[in-house]
Amino acid sequence: MRTAGSCANEYILTRTWTAKDICGNTVTHSQIIRVEDKTPPVFVGTLPRDIKVGCDAIPTAPVLTATDNCGAATVTYAEVRTVGACEETGFIITRTWTATDACGNTTIHKQIINVENTSPAITVEKIADVKIVRQAGDIIRYTIVVTNSGNLTLRNIKVVDPLTGLSETIAVLAPGEKKTFTTSYVVKISDFNSGKVINVVNANGTDPKGNPVTGTDTEEVVVEPLKLNIPNVITLNGDGKNYSFYIDGLEAYPENNLIIFNRWNNEVYNSNGYYKNNWTGEGLNDGTYYYLLKIKNKSGAWQALTGFITLLRKN
Incomplete structure (x- = not known):
């Protein structure tokens, strides 16, 4: 005879043997077996271990299962965060899996995750x-x-x-x-x-x-320097226009030299180095002059530019 116990996996089993002779006399013997479930369930597989990670590397909690020697077992999961946000000192996550059988026997596994804030940038x-x-x-x-x-x-x-x-x-x-x-x-x-x-x-x-x-x-x-814009006339008539031999874009070529010649090929001006856009033809007669402008380009080579410039003092 089986009598239910306090839980599904516990019961009392009563076994009775009866001996009887031909005259109907009997003798009995009973054995009482108490079946108790005191063994907790066992988790299946490899359990997550304690780890230390950064805020951006917190792993997803795995789903654990368990077995029990007397039947099925259920697993519940809980997570506790001691601080609640990725603050400067970091925080701790405590993950708890609890396996429970039908008689309330439990096995608990905990994982401690130390979360360190290690991502300054x-x-x-x-x-x-x-x-x-x-x-x-x-x-x-x-x-x-x-x-x-x-x-x-x-x-x-x-x-x-x-x-x-x-x-x-x-x-x-x-x-x-x-x-x-x-x-x-x-x-x-x-x-x-x-x-x-x-x-x-x-x-x-x-x-x-x-x-x-x-x-x-x-x-x-x-x-990217402007292209050189070399004028061909200087008018010293007081109108404030074209009053000097101004070469637009020359500042892009800091290594340069300007020489002016008259029509007899006599040198009348030499900048002797960087020309400051300031030659006005002062002291010279009206007429046509010849210029030789040397500039050093970006490749380091000297380049010669020549042409004529007309000096006019009246319109």
Whole structure:
């Protein structure tokens, strides 16, 4: 006879043997077997171990199963986060799987995940308002955006742009926060030698543990000189026009020399180096003159340009 116990896997089994003779006399013997379920269920497979990860590498909780020696077992899952957000000090996730059989026997497995905030980052973006400049004196205006692209608050970020002289400090920059700066640069004659203006900006700060965090960006602006525009007349009549031998675009060729000859091939002017666009023909008679302009191009070769210039003092 089987009598149910306190749970599905527990019961009392009563076995009775009866001996009887031919006269009907009997004797009995009973055996009582108490079946108890005290063995907890067992998880199946490899269980997740304790780990240490960054905020962006938290693994998905696996689904665990369990077996029981007396029948089926169910598994429940719970997760506790001690802080609740990826803050500067990190946080701890405690994952608990509980396997329970029909009699309430349980087996518990816990996984501790230490989440460390290890992703500090600075992103620097530098944008010029022009892509090409053509003469000395042109102004390049830059916009610099410094962004905390990590998940740690950064401090004492020094933003330095050596070319323009910009030097700023950001005291505190929270994750996702950005700061914008503007600065400018005046194109120099020497920039035409390299053919470009290369500007590098650096941002250097520290994370909450004092570790350095850096970011940088480079912006290039092409220096493309204007074509030389050489005049063919100087009119010294007081109207303020064409009063000097002004060669437009010459600033792109800082290594140059200008020589002026009269019609008898006598030298009447020599700049003896960089010509400053200031020859007016002062002291010379009206007439036609011959010029020889030498410039050194970007490849380092000297190039000779020749032509005629007419000097007029009256309309």
